[in-house]
Amino acid sequence: MMTMIPILKTSLGELYQDDCLSVMASMPDEVVDLAFADPPFNLGKEYTSKIDDSRRDSEYVEWCKQWLDEMIRVLKPGGSLFLYNLPRWNLPLGAHIGEKLTFRHWITVDMKYSLPIAKRLYPAHYSLLYFIKGDKPAIFHPDRLPVPCCRHCGGELRDYGGYKDKMNPLGVSLTDVWTDIPPVRHAKYKKRAANALALKLMDRVVSMASDPGSLVLDPFGGSGTTFVAAELTGRRWIGSELECSDIVERFNALEGDREHLADIQANKNTLFTRDDLKRRQKYGKPLPKEYRIQSDLVPQCGCADSEQADLGL
Ligand SMILES: C[S@@+](CC[C@H](N)C(=O)[O-])C[C@H]1O[C@@H](n2cnc3c(N)ncnc32)[C@H](O)[C@@H]1O
Numbered sequence: 001m002m003t004m005i006p007i008l009k010t011s012l013g014e015l016y017q018d019d020c021l022s023v024m025a026s027m028p029d030e031v032v033d034l035a036f037a038d039p040p041f042n043l044g045k046e047y048t049s050k051i052d053d054s055r056r057d058s059e060y061v062e063w064c065k066q067w068l069d070e071m072i073r074v075l076k077p078g079g080s081l082f083l084y085n086l087p088r089w090n091l092p093l094g095a096h097i098g099e100k101l102t103f104r105h106w107i108t109v110d111m112k113y114s115l116p117i118a119k120r121l122y123p124a125h126y127s128l129l130y131f132i133k134g135d136k137p138a139i140f141h142p143d144r145l146p147v148p149c150c151r152h153c154g155g156e157l158r159d160y161g162g163y164k165d166k167m168n169p170l171g172v173s174l175t176d177v178w179t180d181i182p183p184v185r186h187a188k189y190k191k192r193a194a195n196a197l198a199l200k201l202m203d204r205v206v207s208m209a210s211d212p213g214s215l216v217l218d219p220f221g222g223s224g225t226t227f228v229a230a231e232l233t234g235r236r237w238i239g240s241e242l243e244c245s246d247i248v249e250r251f252n253a254l255e256g257d258r259e260h261l262a263d264i265q266a267n268k269n270t271l272f273t274r275d276d277l278k279r280r281q282k283y284g285k286p287l288p289k290e291y292r293i294q295s296d297l298v299p300q301c302g303c304a305d306s307e308q309a310d311l312g313l
Pocket residue numbers: 018019020021038039040041047048049051195196197198219220221222223224225226240241242243
């Protein structure tokens with residue numbers, strides 16, 4: 001499919017150490033099922049690839065439009081395009097994409113540990129734009145999430161009252177506000193660039209808008225989170241990055257990511273996480289039978305901590 005030589009090749013994917021515009025230019029039209037981009041945010045950050053991350057606003061937006069047009073060209077009819085950026089940039093960029101694709105969602109991804117900006121509201125979310133080519137998505141199966149529980153006793157943080165028997169035993173429907181995405185802070189990933197996305201985020205996007213065998217594209221590889229999520233879930237993938245050593249290193253030792261992903265997957269599409277079930281057991285709170293889940297149960301969380309407990313899991 002490509003005339004260029006990949007710096008990394010697996011049975012499912014190919015990574016090109018080159019400018020994303022050249023890489024996408026060598027791809028045929030309408031071959032990609034899911035295109036995801038997490039570009040530099042033009043915040044003056046230093047990247048190992050030494051890119052200019054402090055362009056004039058208009059220059060940055062024009063550059064983004066160029067690679068977005070390429071992503072749109074290579075997207076299949078019914079394919080999905082996701083753009084992760086600051087609300088400030090996703091406003092003009094979303095308007096541009098909307099001229100060619102169909103808008104689905106502006107997903108709010110809760111931003112952990114951001115810094116306050118003087119004379120502004122405290123920025124607390126990233127924007128994840130979701131568009132499709134044509135009227136209907138070819139693939140759409142969003143994950144379901146566990147109910148938020150007290151991290152001390154495992155009791156539900158919200159009162160589901162008389163609705164417990166109506167709740168899907170596979171979990172709560174995914175909304176367009178994602179508060180459960182952790183920052184990449186784990187000691188295991190200390191070396192990873194500060195701007196690496198969480199595997200949980202990429203697993204959610206990949207699971208929602210692709211199937212095993214689908215082709216996933218990410219023009220801004222970074223540390224390779226999109227490619228890892230695709231590789232470990234049987235999707236084909238293609239990507240570019242100007243400085244690929246982090247990705248190559250990561251693919252040489254995928255075991256940590258494999259374990260991490262197994263943990264992420266064990267705790268979705270279920271009404272209660274394994275940890276919450278263990279806590280409930282410890283604190284004598286078996287599940288009420290109304291939940292239609294095989295288990296015994298007791299009352300709601302009476303633990304003093306439950307009201308202040310973090311809603312994120
Ligand atoms: C925000 S990071 C992506 C992080 C990635 N999503 C992850 O989870 O690790 C953006 C990346 O885009 C790369 N980049 C910038 N300009 C590029 C270009 N023209 N072509 C390819 N990659 C580029 C940078 O080197 C940087 O690693």
